[in-house]
Amino acid sequence: MMKSNQVKERGFTLLEALIVLVILGIVASVAYPSYKQFLVKAARSEAMVMLLDAANKQEQYFVDNRVFTNKLSDIGVPEKTENGYYSMSVTVDDTSFEVVATPIAGPVQGDKECSAMMINELGQKLSKGSATKEYCWQR
Numbered sequence: 001m002m003k004s005n006q007v008k009e010r011g012f013t014l015l016e017a018l019i020v021l022v023i024l025g026i027v028a029s030v031a032y033p034s035y036k037q038f039l040v041k042a043a044r045s046e047a048m049v050m051l052l053d054a055a056n057k058q059e060q061y062f063v064d065n066r067v068f069t070n071k072l073s074d075i076g077v078p079e080k081t082e083n084g085y086y087s088m089s090v091t092v093d094d095t096s097f098e099v100v101a102t103p104i105a106g107p108v109q110g111d112k113e114c115s116a117m118m119i120n121e122l123g124q125k126l127s128k129g130s131a132t133k134e135y136c137w138q139r
Contacts, residue, residue, distance in 0.1 A: 039107040041138060044114060047086045047101035048137060051119045053077065054088065054099040059121070068097040068121070080104075086117075096121045 057075035062068050070092040072079055077099075079088055085106040090099045098120045103111045114136035115129040127136035 036107065040111065043083070043085045043103075043106055043108045044117070044136065044138065046081045046083060047103075047108075047117050050077065050081050050086065050088060051099055051101055051117060051125075054090065055097075055119045055121075055123065058090070058097050058099065068092045085109075 054072065054075065054077045057077060058068055061075050069075060070090055072088055072090055077088060080086065081088065081101070083106060085103060085108050086101040087104050088099065088101055090097060098118050101117045103109055103115070108114075111129065113129050113131035114127050116127065117136055118126040118128075120126070125133060125137045127133040129136065
């Protein structure tokens with residue numbers, strides 16, 4: 001009797017490698033849009049924090065001076081959010097104000113759903129774009 005010197009090859013076949021690539025592609029195609037939406041929501045929360053802070057400081061400025069200010073520097077609010085995703089602006093009337101955050105960079109650049117987020121002297125949280133204000137303000 002002769003012994004066979006068969007050596008078992010170890011490794012992956014081309015078919016197995018292709019199956020793994022297809023599975024990874026499917027997982028990535030599902031995960032990437034969710035990840036991108038997460039980044040957009042995180043950037044919007046940065047704008048929300050700045051808007052609420054600006055409105056609070058604007059109210060305090062009114063208590064101290066009996067007028068609203070049209071300069072963000074007067075209330076200690078920068079013209080851009082911390083990561084530079086939004087530019088901040090304020091418009092003032094005799095008895096009202098509106099602080100606006102407009103997307104300029106990062107994951108929200110070109111955001112058509114929430115092209116601007118605003119807050120006014122009544123505490124109303126508003127937005128411009130194709131989405132509702134509740135969606136933009138994540139309520």
